[in-house]
Amino acid sequence: MTANACRFRTAPRPSGTPHPQRSRWPALGVLATGMLMTVLDGSIVTVAMPAIQSDLGFTPAGLSWVVNAYLIAFGSLLLLAGRLGDLVGRKRLFLVGTAVFTAASLLAGVATSPAVLIAARFLQGVGSALASAVSLGILVTLFTEPRERARAIAVFSFTGAAGASIGQVLGGLLTDGLSWHWIFFINLPIGLAALAVAVPALPRDRGLGLRAGADTAGALLVTGGLMLGIYSVVKVEEYGWTSARTLGTGAAAALLLAGFFVRQTRARTPLMPLRILRSRSVAGANLVQMLMVAALFSFQILVALYLQQVLGYGAAETGLAMLPAAAVIGAVSLGVSARLGARFGERNVLLTGIALLVGVLGLLTRVPVHAHYATDILPVMLLAAGFGLALPALTSLGMSGASEADAGLASGLFNTTQQIGMAVGVAALSTLAASRTRSLTARGGTRAEALTSGYHLAFTVGTGLLVAAFVIAYGVLRGPRTTTA
Numbered sequence: 001m002t003a004n005a006c007r008f009r010t011a012p013r014p015s016g017t018p019h020p021q022r023s024r025w026p027a028l029g030v031l032a033t034g035m036l037m038t039v040l041d042g043s044i045v046t047v048a049m050p051a052i053q054s055d056l057g058f059t060p061a062g063l064s065w066v067v068n069a070y071l072i073a074f075g076s077l078l079l080l081a082g083r084l085g086d087l088v089g090r091k092r093l094f095l096v097g098t099a100v101f102t103a104a105s106l107l108a109g110v111a112t113s114p115a116v117l118i119a120a121r122f123l124q125g126v127g128s129a130l131a132s133a134v135s136l137g138i139l140v141t142l143f144t145e146p147r148e149r150a151r152a153i154a155v156f157s158f159t160g161a162a163g164a165s166i167g168q169v170l171g172g173l174l175t176d177g178l179s180w181h182w183i184f185f186i187n188l189p190i191g192l193a194a195l196a197v198a199v200p201a202l203p204r205d206r207g208l209g210l211r212a213g214a215d216t217a218g219a220l221l222v223t224g225g226l227m228l229g230i231y232s233v234v235k236v237e238e239y240g241w242t243s244a245r246t247l248g249t250g251a252a253a254a255l256l257l258a259g260f261f262v263r264q265t266r267a268r269t270p271l272m273p274l275r276i277l278r279s280r281s282v283a284g285a286n287l288v289q290m291l292m293v294a295a296l297f298s299f300q301i302l303v304a305l306y307l308q309q310v311l312g313y314g315a316a317e318t319g320l321a322m323l324p325a326a327a328v329i330g331a332v333s334l335g336v337s338a339r340l341g342a343r344f345g346e347r348n349v350l351l352t353g354i355a356l357l358v359g360v361l362g363l364l365t366r367v368p369v370h371a372h373y374a375t376d377i378l379p380v381m382l383l384a385a386g387f388g389l390a391l392p393a394l395t396s397l398g399m400s401g402a403s404e405a406d407a408g409l410a411s412g413l414f415n416t417t418q419q420i421g422m423a424v425g426v427a428a429l430s431t432l433a434a435s436r437t438r439s440l441t442a443r444g445g446t447r448a449e450a451l452t453s454g455y456h457l458a459f460t461v462g463t464g465l466l467v468a469a470f471v472i473a474y475g476v477l478r479g480p481r482t483t484t485a
Contacts, residue, residue, distance in 0.1 A: 024142045026201040028152050031135045033194045034098060036159040037187055038128045041070070041105075044171035048180040055180065058114050068231075069118045071426075073125025075419030076227035078133045079272060080219050082413065085134035091202045094138065095195065097130025102191030109184035120184075132415050136395070138202060147342055153395050155333075173316050218263045218270060225256030226416070233424055236431055276410060284476035285398035286417040288469045292354070292390065293421030294428070295465035299360060299384070301426070302433065306455050310448050311371060321373065325384035332388030346393035347477050353390025354470045359383050361466060364459040369452045397477055429458040 045052075045066060052058065052066060085093040104123035111117035139156060143149040174182040232249035239245045264270040277283045307313040307321055340349050360383045367376055398414045433454035440450035 024152075026197060027142055027203070028139065028155060030194055030198045030201055031094075031139055032156050032159045033190065034094065034131045034135055035156060037098075037101065037190055037194070038074075038132050039159065040170065041101075041124060041128065041187065044174075044183045044186075045070075048171050048175040048183050051175050051180040052117070056111070056114050056117060065114075065118050066121055068235075069121040070125040070128075071419065071422070072227055072230050073122045074129050074132075075125075075230045075416065075422075076223050077126060077129035078416040078419060079226070079413060080223050081129045081133035082137070082410075082415070083219075083272065084130075085137060089205045090134035090138050091198070091205055093134050094131050094202065095198060097127045097132070097134075098191055098194055098198065099127070101127030101131060102187060102195070103127075105184045105187035105191065109181045109188075129415075136414060137410070141205075142203065149396070153392050156392075156395070171319070173319070176314075176316050218260055218267055218272070221256050221260035221263055222272070225253050225260055226420075228256065229253030230420070233426075236428075241431070272413070276413065280476055281397050282410060282413070284472065285394055286414060288350075288473045288477070289394055289398065289414065290417045290421035290424070291465045291469035291472070292357070292394070293418050294425035295361065295462035295469070296357065296387075296425070299357075299364070299462070302429065302455050302458055303364065303380075306367070306452070307377075310369060310451050310455075321377065322381065324378060324381040325387075328382055328385040329388040332385045333392055337389055337392045340389070341393055341396065346396045347473065349389050350393040350397065350473055350477070351470060353386040353388070353393065354466055354473060356383055356386030357390065358463055358466045358470065360386060361459050361463040365456050365463065367452070367455075367459075369448050425462075429462060432461060433458040 049066065058066070081093065081097070101124055104120050104127055108117055108120035108124065111120055135156070139152055140149065143152040170186070171183050174180075174186065228249055232246055232253060235249075236246055261274070264272055264274050304318050304322065307318045313321060337349060360380055363380050363383070367380075371377060395414070398410070433451075435454070436457045437450045437454035440453055441447065445453075
């Protein structure tokens with residue numbers, strides 16, 4: 001067992017109350033359900049956007065805020081929420097976050113105007129941030145034995161990896177069969193059931209107490225910096241990378257974040273003790289994750305757009321076409337990833353998974369305008385098994401360098417870098433694809449050919465990001481041949 005594993009096992013619990021062994025797996029089910037709701041909410045909306053626009057009268061620019069409002073709130077609050085979980089108790093924050101998310105889902109479902117829906121989406125992002133930021137922190141304190149922890153993380157990671165595909169299928173079916181309102185109403189029974197099980201199943205913890213230091217100034221700096229930075233990135237497609245608005249908001253965000261890091265070196269009780277970044281596992285895994293998530297946006301979103309806009313698939317048909325990816329991700333992450341990690345080490349499993357994902361995007365750079373599903377699309381879906389290998393291993397490595405006292409912080413940091421990677425991927429890859437499409441259309445090319453060429457460019461850049469992630473993982477991350485904690 002590694003030194004980090006020993007530290008997890010011997011460090012005192014914040015609550016001082018041991019958690020019954022039999023309750024750990026129901027607790028994992030609650031945490032995975034919370035993750036599933038978060039991921040579903042990010043993808044289920046995408047296929048319902050045309051119906052929402054038609055019903056509520058959104059302008060094309062305003063419609064993007066149905067996604068952006070959620071993304072800004074979620075991404076900017078994760079780090080603060082992770083620290084609050086350490087201070088006030090992770091179980092308490094998870095319950096509050098799940099309750100806020102469920103109530104906001106009801107508000108979104110009954111929305112009759114763009115303003116109400118955008119406000120509800122922002123509140124959903126707040127609730128998701130509170131619940132998601134502490135989920136990994138709870139998980140690593142529940143499962144201290146390396147092999148069981150690997151299995152638990154595989155389950156947790158699977159819900160995130162497969163949730164996007166499930167969300168697209170479910171969103172298409174609900175929108176076509178009922179109405180777009182039900183993509184939000186579906187969260188109500190899930191959220192209420194999660195709350196009912198979470199109360200007895202999750203371990204009680206008192207937290208360190210607010211007197212341990214909440215670093216109000218640091219919280220304002222990092223939340224403001226992340227919120228402004230994510231705002232500037234998600235608006236790139238509208239204003240461009242070199243516009244005064246983009247450069248101005250980007251510079252302001254950079255100044256706020258620089259001020260945050262300076263503050264952390266001087267604060268008596270910093271929000272994010274910089275010691276956590278001294279761990280090669282923590283720092284390296286977070287950097288690799290940002291690159292991976294930015295690249296894999298082109299798989300999860302651009303493939304769906306390609307199927308609809310180039311091949312003419314419907315919303316439900318698109319989701320069903322991507323189901324094989326969810327199936328192989330589930331089979332690998334739940335069936336073999338933990339055993340492979342135990343035998344060969346998470347670093348080696350991660351490298352293998354990234355290599356498979358490079359193959360996924362490499363194939364997509366050559367997908368034709370008139371593609372056949374069985375020969376051109378299905379092989380890509382099957383190679384998505386790389387998700388099932390890479391994500392559980394990366395999650396284990398990302399949490400391995402944090403002590404139990406910092407588990408909530410490490411969880412919030414890991415989720416924050418995931419959202420930063422997603423925001424950058426959304427802006428950069430979609431902007432590149434749209435720019436190439438406009439250029440070719442202006443030269444007289446057909447729309448299908450121009451769209452396909454734009455997606456090819458995005459897939460090529462995504463492949464480069466994955467290659468960079470592989471190089472960093474190989475050079476920075478280290479791990480024994482047995483599973484790290």
